[in-house]
Amino acid sequence: MIIDAADWYDHDPELKNPYQGDVLDGVPLVFPQGKNLRWVLLRPLPEGKMENARSGLPRKYHANIEGELPTAWARPEGELVMAAAAVYRIMILSRSCNLDWKKQVQVAPVYQTEGLPFESLAGLRENDDDQSFFLPFDTPDMPESYVDLGHITTVSVSYIRRMDKLVRRLSSRATIELQNSLSEFYARPYGFNVKDGVPQTAKYRCAGCFMSGQPTVPVVQISTGQDRKFPECAKCGNDALWVKIQEPKQENLFAELR
Numbered sequence: 001m002i003i004d005a006a007d008w009y010d011h012d013p014e015l016k017n018p019y020q021g022d023v024l025d026g027v028p029l030v031f032p033q034g035k036n037l038r039w040v041l042l043r044p045l046p047e048g049k050m051e052n053a054r055s056g057l058p059r060k061y062h063a064n065i066e067g068e069l070p071t072a073w074a075r076p077e078g079e080l081v082m083a084a085a086a087v088y089r090i091m092i093l094s095r096s097c098n099l100d101w102k103k104q105v106q107v108a109p110v111y112q113t114e115g116l117p118f119e120s121l122a123g124l125r126e127n128d129d130d131q132s133f134f135l136p137f138d139t140p141d142m143p144e145s146y147v148d149l150g151h152i153t154t155v156s157v158s159y160i161r162r163m164d165k166l167v168r169r170l171s172s173r174a175t176i177e178l179q180n181s182l183s184e185f186y187a188r189p190y191g192f193n194v195k196d197g198v199p200q201t202a203k204y205r206c207a208g209c210f211m212s213g214q215p216t217v218p219v220v221q222i223s224t225g226q227d228r229k230f231p232e233c234a235k236c237g238n239d240a241l242w243v244k245i246q247e248p249k250q251e252n253l254f255a256e257l258r
Contacts, residue, residue: 003127005138013169018160020096021170021178023089023110023135023142027159030085031151039066040082050077089167091133091147092160093182104154110135113144133181135168142168149185191241194232198224204242206233211241219245 018024033039042061063082066072073079094105113121120129124146127134133147170178191207192198201223209217214235222230222242233240 003125003134003136005136005142008136008171008174009138009142010169010171013166015163015166018092018096018099018163018166019169019175020092020094020099021175022092022160023167023169024092024160024162024165025089025167026087026162026165027090027107027155028085029088029090029107029109029153029155030083031153032083039072039079040064041066041069041072042080042082043069045075045080050075050080089145090155093152093178099157099160102157105157105160106152107155107160108147108149108152110145110147113146127177127181130181130184133178138168149181191243192230193241194230194238196230198222198228198230200224200244203245204230205245206236207241207243208233208236208239 040063043064044062061080064072089110090107091110092099092105092107094102094107099105113124116124123129124132124134125136129146131148131150133149135142135145135147137144192204202221203219204222205217205219218234220231220242230240230242232238233242
């Protein structure tokens with residue numbers, strides 16, 4: 001699959017609302033540290049609900065390692081912690097219809113491909129990496145990049161409503177490809193694709209044709225063998241999803257009735 005900016009981006013987006021797939025600048029993200037590292041908890045905690053800390057924080061905090069505090073993580077509403085954060089370029093991953101009413105939305109950081117090992121670029125540029133989503137070069141403000149799906153996180157919806165921070169909006173084609181990538185990231189699509197080995201010689205029907213509305217859905221006899229992969233579909237190519245057809249059972253109804 002050849003990916004270029006002309007097909008991948010909407011170069012005349014409307015700027016009233018954010019959409020799934022929007023690339024935005026200036027969104028702060030905090031990623032939790034590994035379990036092998038100790039959390040630094042802040043004291044004293046505010047009186048009353050933890051959310052009150054947003055409107056009136058104590059002027060001085062003392063940093064404490066969690067293992068040194070008997071009351072660590074004792075409050076149901078959580079702790080105040082010392083954490084590192086940075087401002088990122090991100091992509092909105094939540095569905096567009098959820099952006100009007102959700103308080104928290106899913107996003108993922110966007111990184112440039114510069115510096116990546118050469119051997120990893122070929123698959124990435126074909127969007128053939130289930131941990132990433134490719135973003136081709138467009139203009140200097142949109143260098144060749146990728147969305148790191150392995151670091152999906154949530155932010156307040158207020159951060160994504162600033163359309164002055166919009167860098168790029170995906171085209172309709174690219175949005176569908178993003179949704180396919182997210183489906184493969186969270187769960188395997190139903191059916192065998194061209195990367196899968198053939199487990200059993202049988203007749204298979206292309207579910208990809210059915211789901212895309214093809215008037216006829218091909219049925220193909222596919223044989224197993226050493227390192228044998230499922231073929232492309234004559235109609236939908238690499239997007240094929242082969243599903244085994246169950247052969248009808250030959251039952252002797254008269255014998256059953258007896």
